[in-house]
Amino acid sequence: xxxxxxxxxxxxxxxxxxxxxxxxxxxxxxxxxxxxxxxxxxxxxxxxxxxxxxxxxxxxxxxxxxxxxxxxxxxxxxxxxxxxxxxxxxxxxxxxxxxxxxxxxxxxxxxxxxxxxxxxxxxxxxxxxxxxxxxxxxxxxxxxxxxxxxxxxxxxxxxxxxxxxxxxxxxxxxxxxxxxxxxxxxxxxxxxxxxxxxxxxxxxxxxxxxxxxxxxxxxxxxxxxxxxxxxxxxxxxxxxxxxxxxxxxxxxxxxxxxxxxxxxxxxxxxxxxxxxxxxxxxxxxxxxxxxxxxxxxxxxxxxxxxxxxxxxxxxxxxxxxxxxxxxxxxxxxxxxxxxxxxxxxxxxxxxxxxxxxxxxxxxxxxxxxxxxxxxxxxxxxxxxxxxxxxxxxxxxxxxxxxxxxxxxxxxxxxxxxxxxx
Amino acid sequence: xxxxxxxxxxxxxxxxxxxxxxxxxxxxxxxxxxxxxxxxxxxxxxxxxxxxxxxxxxxxxxxxxxxxxxxxxxxxxxxxxxxxxxxxxxxxxxxxxxxxxxxxxxxxxxxxxxxxxxxxxxxxxxxxxxxxxxxxxxxxxxxxxxxxxxxxxxxxxxxxxxxxxxxxxxxxxxxxxxxxxxxxxxxxxxxxxxxxxxxxxxxxxxxxxxxxxxxxxxxxxxxxxxxxxxxxxxxxxxxxxxxxxxxxxxxxxxxxxxxxxxxxxxxxxxxxxxxxxxxxxxxxxxxxxxxxxxxxxxxxxxxxxxxxxxxxxxxxxxxxxxxxxxxxxxxxxxxxxxxxxxxxxxxxxxxxxxxxxxxxxxxxxxxxxxxxxxxxxxxxxxxxxxxxxxxxxxxxxxxxxxxxxxxxxxxxxxxxxxxxx
Numbered sequence: 001x002x003x004x005x006x007x008x009x010x011x012x013x014x015x016x017x018x019x020x021x022x023x024x025x026x027x028x029x030x031x032x033x034x035x036x037x038x039x040x041x042x043x044x045x046x047x048x049x050x051x052x053x054x055x056x057x058x059x060x061x062x063x064x065x066x067x068x069x070x071x072x073x074x075x076x077x078x079x080x081x082x083x084x085x086x087x088x089x090x091x092x093x094x095x096x097x098x099x100x101x102x103x104x105x106x107x108x109x110x111x112x113x114x115x116x117x118x119x120x121x122x123x124x125x126x127x128x129x130x131x132x133x134x135x136x137x138x139x140x141x142x143x144x145x146x147x148x149x150x151x152x153x154x155x156x157x158x159x160x161x162x163x164x165x166x167x168x169x170x171x172x173x174x175x176x177x178x179x180x181x182x183x184x185x186x187x188x189x190x191x192x193x194x195x196x197x198x199x200x201x202x203x204x205x206x207x208x209x210x211x212x213x214x215x216x217x218x219x220x221x222x223x224x225x226x227x228x229x230x231x232x233x234x235x236x237x238x239x240x241x242x243x244x245x246x247x248x249x250x251x252x253x254x255x256x257x258x259x260x261x262x263x264x265x266x267x268x269x270x271x272x273x274x275x276x277x278x279x280x281x282x283x284x285x286x287x288x289x290x291x292x293x294x295x296x297x298x299x300x301x302x303x304x305x306x307x308x309x310x311x312x313x314x315x316x317x318x319x320x321x322x323x324x325x326x327x328x329x330x331x332x333x334x335x336x337x338x339x340x341x342x343x344x345x346x347x348x349x350x351x352x353x354x355x356x357x358x359x360x361x362x363x364x365x366x367x368x369x370x371x372x373x374x375x376x377x378x379x380x381x382x383x384x385x386x387x388x389x390x391x392x393x394x395x396x397x398x399x400x401x402x403x404x405x406x407x408x409x410x411x412x413x414x415x416x417x418x419x420x421x
Numbered sequence: 422x423x424x425x426x427x428x429x430x431x432x433x434x435x436x437x438x439x440x441x442x443x444x445x446x447x448x449x450x451x452x453x454x455x456x457x458x459x460x461x462x463x464x465x466x467x468x469x470x471x472x473x474x475x476x477x478x479x480x481x482x483x484x485x486x487x488x489x490x491x492x493x494x495x496x497x498x499x500x501x502x503x504x505x506x507x508x509x510x511x512x513x514x515x516x517x518x519x520x521x522x523x524x525x526x527x528x529x530x531x532x533x534x535x536x537x538x539x540x541x542x543x544x545x546x547x548x549x550x551x552x553x554x555x556x557x558x559x560x561x562x563x564x565x566x567x568x569x570x571x572x573x574x575x576x577x578x579x580x581x582x583x584x585x586x587x588x589x590x591x592x593x594x595x596x597x598x599x600x601x602x603x604x605x606x607x608x609x610x611x612x613x614x615x616x617x618x619x620x621x622x623x624x625x626x627x628x629x630x631x632x633x634x635x636x637x638x639x640x641x642x643x644x645x646x647x648x649x650x651x652x653x654x655x656x657x658x659x660x661x662x663x664x665x666x667x668x669x670x671x672x673x674x675x676x677x678x679x680x681x682x683x684x685x686x687x688x689x690x691x692x693x694x695x696x697x698x699x700x701x702x703x704x705x706x707x708x709x710x711x712x713x714x715x716x717x718x719x720x721x722x723x724x725x726x727x728x729x730x731x732x733x734x735x736x737x738x739x740x741x742x743x744x745x746x747x748x749x750x751x752x753x754x755x756x757x758x759x760x761x762x763x764x765x766x767x768x769x770x771x772x773x774x775x776x777x778x779x780x781x782x783x784x785x786x787x788x789x790x791x792x793x794x795x796x797x798x799x800x801x802x803x804x805x806x807x808x809x810x811x812x813x814x815x816x817x818x819x820x821x822x823x824x825x826x827x828x829x830x831x832x833x834x835x836x837x838x839x840x841x842x
Contacts, residue, residue: 230686231693234655261699265651268701272652272693278682279717280689282710289703296700 008102009418010095011057012145013411016137016402017047018122018129019168019175020204020318022263022310023247024270027226027236032079033185034164037226037233038240040177041247042168043320044196045204046399049352052133053405054118055412056141058104062113068412068420069118069134076116083161084139085114092146109146116142117412117420122394127215127314128206135162136169140402152401156190172196172400174251176244196398199254202320203327203356206394207334209287209315218313221274221281228278235273240266256322260305263320264296267310283313287338287389291317294333294374301376306330327395328360335362336371337383338390352395429523430839431516432478433566434832437558437823438468439543439550440589441625441739443684443731444668445691446598448647448657453500454606455585458647458654459661461598462668463589464741465617466625467820470773473554474826475539476833477562479525483534489833489841490539490555497537504582505560506535513567530567537563538833538841543815548636548735549627550590556583557590561823573822577611593617593821595672597665617819620675623741624748624777627815628755630708630736639734642695642702649699656694661687677743681726684741685717688731704734708759708810712738715754715795722797727751748816749781756783757792758804759811773816 025040065085067076076082092109096102104112116138120130139159143150150158156167160177167188168175173195180188216224225232243262250258274281284292288311299305307330308320321327331350340349346365350357361367373383405411414421446461486506488497497503513530517523525533537559541551560580564571571579577588581598588609589596594616601609637645646653664683671679695702705713709732720726728751729741742748752771761770767786771778782788794804826832835842 228686230660230690231652231655234652234659238655239651265649265697265699268699269651269697272697275696276686276690276693278686278689279721280713282713285710286707289706292701292703300700 009057009059012141013055013405014141015051015053016133017044017399018050018133019044023266026270027222035185035188036179037236039179039244042175043398044172046396049396050122052120052137054137054141056145057115057413057418058112059418065113067116080162087158088142091148095147115418127316131163132165132169135166153189201323204396205319207317208391210391211315216281225277229273229276231276232273260308263308263310285315288315297376327356333374335368339387341388350393356395430478430480433562434476434826435562436472436474437554438465438820439471439554440465444687447691448643455581456606456609457600458657460600460665463596464819465593467817470817471543473541473558475558475562477566478536478834478839479533480839486534488537501583508579509563512569516568536839548737552584553586553590556580556587574610622744625817626740628738629812631812632736637702646698650694650697652697653694681729684729684731706736709736718797748777754795756789760808762809771814777816
């Protein structure tokens with residue numbers, strides 16, 4: 001009974017950024033609702049360099065919900081996807097597309113199925129918060145498709161149930177995830193502290209670190225920390241609340257010294273409670289440690305912090321430089337210690353905002369090879385180099401929140417079939 | 422005026438063990454007196470494999486205090502040596518050697534100088550608590566030479582002022598360093614919980630891990646932790662006191678499961694507070710992490726702990742196996758993952774008590790090469806090997822406390838000249 005009215009496909013495409021926490025989320029007080037044991041604060045990364053694009057489509061011809069990630073179909077049966085889908089569906093509103101002659105009443109949504117296609121413009125498995133951007137984008141785009149009238153705060157509470165840190169990806173700039181008090185999690189939402197223009201000197205350099213170890217997933221890791229660490233509760237109750245206030249003030253005043261001090265200390269403390277877990281969890285490796293030492297030594301030699309570092313549940317270093325000039329010097333130091341493997345060109349070894357590379361006088365591998373040892377090495381020992389220990393670098397900056405892409409050529413689903421292009 | 426009576430040399434030689442903490446000492450409440458922020462518990466290691474031998478000599482012909490370590494003269498001007506020397510000197514008693522016709526009155530000691538020669542039967546720089554054994558041996562041998570009437574507890578308080586953990590090397594077996602309450606440190610002493618015969622099933626395997634990093638000295642490290650870690654005080658006041666009681670009970674009952682659980686958790690928590698220090702301190706490296714993973718995976722697969730691990734201020738792993746048989750299996754696993762460099766023979770790669778090697782069927786490199794992957798690796802991925810990441814292994818056991826060596830052939834100083842042999 002393929003009647004004509006069954007043929008329409010309605011689609012929405014959106015783009016959502018990743019974020020990096022500067023005061024860390026680690027530990028849930030409710031596993032199902034994903035309610036954290038403390039507030040956290042993050043910086044949203046520029047979607048130009050790191051983002052998820054998601055197209056969601058609805059059609060009466062779809063016979064079940066389906067999803068494709070980076071072109072490959074994946075199962076939607078996981079509890080996290082189901083939570084988000086259910087929460088959005090039950091808030092769906094009337095939708096009318098006059099041009100296409102489509103009318104969906106509020107009550108129809110529960111009978112309709114969706115297709116979802118998602119694409120990360122960065123390696124999914126590299127430990128770069130792809131699930132945060134992904135779940136945020138899923139919630140945001142579904143909400144637009146289904147004409148959900150909730151504000152970003154309410155949407156963040158839905159995204160949170162997909163992946164905790166996803167809630168922070170619903171805003172640009174500097175974002176706080178308030179842990180909340182409600183048992184149902186209604187007040188565990190993200191709020192924007194300042195937009196991306198508030199502090200636009202900052203430059204972010206990410207070192208994607210090569211790793212041979214299989215890592216503990218953050219879901220498993222934080223559960224084990226909550227169950228076994230003797231230090232986590234003290235961190236969550238005594239340390240983080242003070243740091244949250246100090247971090248809000250540092251961001252408000254664009255006080256880089258305080259911002260850097262808090263960011264580094266909180267990253268290290270998060271990894272400390274991982275180590276205090278039984279069995280212990282190691283996310284940083286020797287390369288991560290070396291990057292910290294390089295930054296710490298430089299910061300001390302300058303007398304005031306130039307660069308902050310933070311590490312999530314993996315060995316990658318996210319470094320935040322106080323400005324473009326400092327970011328250029330940072331890149332020089334990093335490329336001195338971690339040159340690429342032979343036959344790698346600089347253009348594929350440093351990606352993202354390449355203008356920083358250029359400003360730092362690094363146009364090709366010849367410039368990298370000519371880099372002198374950083375002056376803060378006072379020892380007479382020749383500096384050791386660690387070729388191949390970093391896979392590549394990404395240069396980026398604080399960025400904006402989710403946006404709708406109205407240009408249909410950017411959609412990931414075919415507007416006729418509703419299948420991946 | 423070289424009169425005949427000036428020519429005598431009086432000597433004492435002693436041997437003192439190293440120790441490994443199973444509840445860690447990290448952080449001083451008084452830097453000068455070396456008073457810790459918490460109690461600690463250690464296992465004394467068999468001096469047959471790891472010990473310091475020290476000869477102390479006195480003669481009216483010596484014109485200043487001098488010391489030689491492993492044959493090389495070193496300065497005695499450091500505050501730590503001076504504290505120990507001063508504390509022992511002021512407790513010196515009358516000494517009479519009838520055979521040699523020597524008489525030293527209590528009051529003469531302050532005018533007499535000493536020569537000290539010390540020798541470690543293991544690499545000094547390898548991070549194996551050489552300063553603990555060394556300072557304990559210095560205090561013990563000087564006390565014997567000067568006829569100091571104090572008991573081992575009082576001597577431990579003096580050794581403590583040389584190097585905190587040295588106080589625990591004044592006893593064999595299982596030793597507790599009580600933090601004490603007195604401002605002057607009079608009650609911050611070591612006591613023996615049980616002698617080495619109490620639990621003689623235990624076998625200790627030490628992996629001396631190759632390291633490219635220069636490490637933070639423990640003196641500097643613990644000062645920075647006290648000044649900057651937000652977690653240390655919680656550890657010292659809330660966590661350690663309970664663990665001390667549990668560890669005493671585990672040792673009393675020879676309860677290996679509890680002993681292992683507490684030992685591993687406390688080692689990890691010590692390294693966690695190091696990480697929570699600003700700037701962070703990393704003592705463990707990727708090899709240390711791999712050893713932990715190997716032991717944790719095995720312990721879990723057996724359902725009950727077979728081996729405990731603990732790491733001091735460096736990457737070396739100290740593993741305590743529940744008995745000889747388990748130690749043999751441990752060595753098989755370790756040698757599978759960490760085979761020696763080519764051209765290294767097994768005899769120099771595994772030192773100490775080699776009988777464990779033999780019992781495990783490991784007579785030569787051929788047996789090592791034939792080792793199958795540990796059965797607890799269930800993945801289909803072939804196990805990775807880390808050749809060269811361990812420098813060598815030492816097999817030992819809990820051991821006895823300091824002893825006097827009466828055989829003059831074992832003295833490190835010439836009985837006529839008082840200079841190194």
